[in-house]
Ligand SMILES: NC(=[NH2+])NCCC[C@H](N)C(=O)O
């Protein structure tokens with residue numbers, strides 16, 4: 001693992017309609033992220049928050065739809081700014097740890113990372129595939145679309161954001177924890193043969209089995225690995241502070257195991273930690289879980 005970590009706060013809520021997820025990065029900081037990573041021996045630099053030029057207006061939030069995309073302009077502006085910040089971190093040889101913020105931020109984070117790799121791999125740890133486009137989306141919420149965008153599907157100003165062209169090949173993607181996939185997303189997964197582990201697959205094979213398969217599948221073909229972890233991948237009993245919770249999720253201990261195995265694989269080069277919404281949380285426990293998850297990725301052990 002790269003020991004030089006840049007924390008980049010992606011303070012956006014424009015990818016979905018619920019206010020408060022833009023406070024996620026600070027909630028995770030208040031839960032002790034910097035200290036926790038320093039204890040693991042990391043050299044941490046907190047780069048502060050990216051906000052984009054648009055102010056959040058609680059009365060107008062998500063009022064504007066363009067081409068089936070809610071807050072299109074805001075998401076585009078935000079993603080462009082984030083991509084630049086993330087790219088400069090990668091250029092300095094540092095590990096960008098991007099704190100969300102809603103999952104639309106991955107449009108920007110992946111756009112900033114992928115130019116530096118021939119074959120960027122992506123692990124999407126989430127209840128959702130986030131593989132919609134404006135046609136297949138049931139909601140118009142862009143946080144349900146970033147992985148499709150990274151694979152080259154969606155509005156051309158998202159697909160070509162920061163750098164023209166497709167950012168990630170579908171054969172370099174692994175989905176883990178899936179349990180709420182829309183019809184179009186299921187079709188996309190099948191047509192592109194994306195390696196997918198649903199929540200029930202995790203139950204059946206065990207998390208160790210799933211991670212062994214995921215790591216074996218990626219290790220010889222990728223030259224960088226981006227982990228995009230949505231806290232709704234975990235069960236809402238453990239991480240209630242999130243906007244689109246889905247029952248039947250991964251436990252914290254399964255997630256710790258997954259992170260430990262990723263740490264041991266030494267493959268991960270960047271991470272998004274997203275969808276922490278302190279306004280929907282109970283005493284910041286979701287942000288505390290987020291810190292625990294990151295600690296395990298960076299080498300925390302129980303013994
Ligand atoms: N990053 C997330 N929490 N995404 C939730 C997406 C939910 C649903 N599939 C949609 O497209 O609207």
Ligand SMILES: [Mn+2]
Pocket residue numbers: 126127128230232233244
């Ligand atoms: Mn999700």
Ligand SMILES: [Mn+2]
Pocket residue numbers: 103126128130143230
């Ligand atoms: Mn997501």
